[in-house]
Amino acid sequence: MKKTGAEIFLESLIKEGVDTIFGYPGGVVLPIYDALYKSPLRHILVRHEQGAVHMADGYARATGRPGVVLVTSGPGATNTVTGIATAYMDSVPVVVFTGQVPTTLIGNDAFQEADIVGITRPCTKHNFLVKDINDLTRIIKEAFYIATTGRPGPVLVDLPKDVLSAEAEFAYPEGVNIPGYQPTYKGHAGQITRAMELILTSKRPVIYAGGGVVSSNAAVELTQLARKLDIPVTTTLMGLGGFPGTDPLFMGMLGMHGTYAANMAVTNTDCLIAVGARFDDRVAGNIDEFAPYAKIIHIDIDPTSISKNVAVDIPIVGDVKSVLREFLKLPRAATGLKAFKKGVTDWHGQISEWRRTHTLTVKQDMKGRIKPQYVIERIYKITGGDAVISTEVGQNQMWTSQFFRFASPRTLLTSGGLGTMGYGFPAAIGAQVAFPDKTVIDIAGDGSIQMNIQEMATAVQEKLPVKVAILNNRFLGMVRQWQEFFYDKRYSYTCIGNRPDFVKLAEAYGAVGLRATKPSEVDGVIKKALKVKDRPVLMDFVVDAAENVYPMVPSGQPLSKMLLV
Amino acid sequence: MRHTISVLVTNEFGVLSRIAGLFSGRGFNIESLCVAETSDELVSRMTIVTSGDDRIIEQITKQLNKLINVIKVHDLTGEEYINRELALIKVNSTAETRAEILGIVDIFRAKVVDVSPRTYTVEITGDEEKIRAITELLKPFGVKEIAKTGRIAMARSLKVK
Numbered sequence: 001m002k003k004t005g006a007e008i009f010l011e012s013l014i015k016e017g018v019d020t021i022f023g024y025p026g027g028v029v030l031p032i033y034d035a036l037y038k039s040p041l042r043h044i045l046v047r048h049e050q051g052a053v054h055m056a057d058g059y060a061r062a063t064g065r066p067g068v069v070l071v072t073s074g075p076g077a078t079n080t081v082t083g084i085a086t087a088y089m090d091s092v093p094v095v096v097f098t099g100q101v102p103t104t105l106i107g108n109d110a111f112q113e114a115d116i117v118g119i120t121r122p123c124t125k126h127n128f129l130v131k132d133i134n135d136l137t138r139i140i141k142e143a144f145y146i147a148t149t150g151r152p153g154p155v156l157v158d159l160p161k162d163v164l165s166a167e168a169e170f171a172y173p174e175g176v177n178i179p180g181y182q183p184t185y186k187g188h189a190g191q192i193t194r195a196m197e198l199i200l201t202s203k204r205p206v207i208y209a210g211g212g213v214v215s216s217n218a219a220v221e222l223t224q225l226a227r228k229l230d231i232p233v234t235t236t237l238m239g240l241g242g243f244p245g246t247d248p249l250f251m252g253m254l255g256m257h258g259t260y261a262a263n264m265a266v267t268n269t270d271c272l273i274a275v276g277a278r279f280d281d282r283v284a285g286n287i288d289e290f291a292p293y294a295k296i297i298h299i300d301i302d303p304t305s306i307s308k309n310v311a312v313d314i315p316i317v318g319d320v321k322s323v324l325r326e327f328l329k330l331p332r333a334a335t336g337l338k339a340f341k342k343g344v345t346d347w348h349g350q351i352s353e354w355r356r357t358h359t360l361t362v363k364q365d366m367k368g369r370i371k372p373q374y375v376i377e378r379i380y381k382i383t384g385g386d387a388v389i390s391t392e393v394g395q396n397q398m399w400t401s402q403f404f405r406f407a408s409p410r411t412l413l414t415s416g417g418l419g420t421m422g423y424g425f426p427a428a429i430g431a432q433v434a435f436p437d438k439t440v441i442d443i444a445g446d447g448s449i450q451m452n453i454q455e456m457a458t459a460v461q462e463k464l465p466v467k468v469a470i471l472n473n474r475f476l477g478m479v480r481q482w483q484e485f486f487y488d489k490r491y492s493y494t495c496i497g498n499r500p501d502f503v504k505l506a507e508a509y510g511a512v513g514l515r516a517t518k519p520s521e522v523d524g525v526i527k528k529a530l531k532v533k534d535r536p537v538l539m540d541f542v543v544d545a546a547e548n549v550y551p552m553v554p555s556g557q558p559l560s561k562m563l564l565v
Numbered sequence: 566m567r568h569t570i571s572v573l574v575t576n577e578f579g580v581l582s583r584i585a586g587l588f589s590g591r592g593f594n595i596e597s598l599c600v601a602e603t604s605d606e607l608v609s610r611m612t613i614v615t616s617g618d619d620r621i622i623e624q625i626t627k628q629l630n631k632l633i634n635v636i637k638v639h640d641l642t643g644e645e646y647i648n649r650e651l652a653l654i655k656v657n658s659t660a661e662t663r664a665e666i667l668g669i670v671d672i673f674r675a676k677v678v679d680v681s682p683r684t685y686t687v688e689i690t691g692d693e694e695k696i697r698a699i700t701e702l703l704k705p706f707g708v709k710e711i712a713k714t715g716r717i718a719m720a721r722s723l724k725v726k
Contacts, residue, residue, distance in 0.1 A: 118579075121583060125633075126633040129579075179636050180632065180635050303630070304624065304628050304631055308624060
């Protein structure tokens with residue numbers, strides 16, 4: 001029996017194991033929406049297409065399964081671009097389906113036409129325009145395959161309206177045949193042995209783990225290896241949760257707002273083991289002075305990440321999980337593990353000393369203003385760390401990375417690469433859709449939350465108990481901090497004092513709004529919010545506007561040049 | 566240093582813009598780019614001439630390989646390969662200069678492919694040096710127009726050191 005392109009599209013999604021679509025209807029995707037009317041697929045109706053992509057992204061990061069987006073042509077498609085670029089920079093598997101004007105009208109400046117394949121070429125892993133209904137299932141299969149394998153990333157598929165209305169037999173392909181795409185999963189055995197030998201002759205080793213550990217589901221292997229060899233671990237922002245934040249070997253995050261211990265350890269290490277990380281400028285500071293004494297081992301599935309920013313001594317291209325498993329097999333055979341462990345005792349002593357002298361602490365005067373860090377610390381304590389946390393971008397994001405100890409992977413959703421304000425709230429919604437019973441909290445600033453606040457309506461409509469904790473300092477705090485440090489306190493356009501009343505705003509949407517203005521009210525607000533199970537809660541924490549994020553490595557400086565409190 | 570990179574890509578729409586976009590988006594430099602179908606109609610060969618230090622060339626080849634439409638990347642630089650460019654040069658000719666121009670054409674084993682009362686159009690294939698040389702020699706006669714392809718290249722099968 002023949003089916004329409006729209007029906008084939010939905011059947012294909014089911015074949016791919018998709019259960020939820022984040023979308024927004026429009027003219028050219030009407031055939032799909034009509035077929036969706038009687039489909040078992042769940043469709044979350046967003047209020048802005050950017051929100052749909054961030055939701056799918058949050059869903060994907062929290063579950064490890066691809067997030068799916070469906071939007072219309074023209075403005076529907078262009079509104080997805082920030083979401084796609086966000087997913088691209090952080091290697092998140094998202095498949096975005098955009099409607100397109102009929103093939104006969106493409107290039108005619110038709111109503112709601114945009115060359116979205118052209119627009120998203122540099123910010124997708126790959127993208128497709130389906131010109132013939134007979135290519136539809138193959139392209140959908142390839143889109144999901146490309147998005148989820150190798151280094152994951154967003155894929156966009158553009159669907160002209162006439163393709164959606166045309167008819168064909170439905171036959172979903174079993175596999176894919178893409179000659180130009182064969183990711184390397186297995187690491188080179190010789191390189192792995194060489195790397196292990198290097199580690200065992202080092203005296204001051206450090207593991208530097210990134211988002212690749214999370215996306216390759218290798219947290220267990222990384223933890224085993226670090227514990228087996230007794231090597232201290234630091235992670236990037238994207239790597240948080242990839243190693244238990246409570247483990248004695250964990251030094252915290254490194255980089256611009258990394259801990260003193262992590263930055264000093266990386267500066268002084270003689271053997272840096274980079275695992276699924278890419279030496280980004282926020283991590284490395286001044287690249288020429290990054291890990292100056294270290295031999296560097298770099299494990300990454302993406303060959304372009306290797307020796308892009310930093311010259312590497314032992315590159316290993318492969319899937320982090322698979323490579324770490326090979327590493328785990330080696331120490332048994334390798335002699336000198338005992339001697340190695342003995343040799344690194346001084347190094348552990350040094351790290352403990354750095355830790356002891358520069359601990360991240362919250363100094364909350366219970367009679368003073370609420371410290372933003374205190375709010376995060378209380379959220380951590382009250383939830384017992386058992387929550388999926390998303391953040392926006394800026395001070396809220398950095399304080400979260402410092403004061404919430406992520407115990408397991410896929411519990412932190414944050415826009416690390418692109419740094420997208422407005423990401424956290426829809427991402428939290430996406431995670432809550434995937435895990436209706438989990439506690440999901442977006443830690444936000446009063447600036448960022450206003451960038452996608454319209455999704456409150458989505459959360460209310462879907463009865464999602466997602467929580468938002470606004471660290472309300474009446475400023476675009478991180479930019480204000482830079483103005484304070486580097487622009488002689490000229491606070492040019494960073495004061496957003498005439499904000500809305502967030503409690504009333506929440507109530508206007510049909511959500512719960514709560515406010516704390518004194519430190520003594522913080523616990524009560526958090527506990528009250530956690531009790532709400534049938535609608536979103538917006539918590540407005542009116543915090544001290546003068547707080548800054550420390551430590552801070554000024555842009556372009558080496559990691560050892562930290563500004564400390 | 567200049568590198569000649571031969572890239573096999575799937576022969577479909579949009580591939581050229583992916584390659585061009587990769588170079589412009591990452592600040593790599595394209596000196597010339599030639600593309601045409603190979604003996605397999607599903608595959609095209611692009612010959613790209615680019616320049617950069619070793620680190621940049623390594624990134625260029627890796628980034629090219631990362632594109633889904635790219636099947637194979639081969640940096641020919643440093644091995645033996647044949648490279649050719651083709652140029653059409655329209656040069657002023659008069660009764661006095663015709664013989665001299667034909668002499669140059671003959672020496673370079675070029676061809677005159679179009680004649681008008683006042684011009685010759687010369688077709689020349691060869692490497693960059695050869696084309697530059699004939700162009701310089703024709704200049705004094707008055708070159709009206711030049712159309713040049715970029716470089717195409719192929720590795721030699723028999724490698725004699």
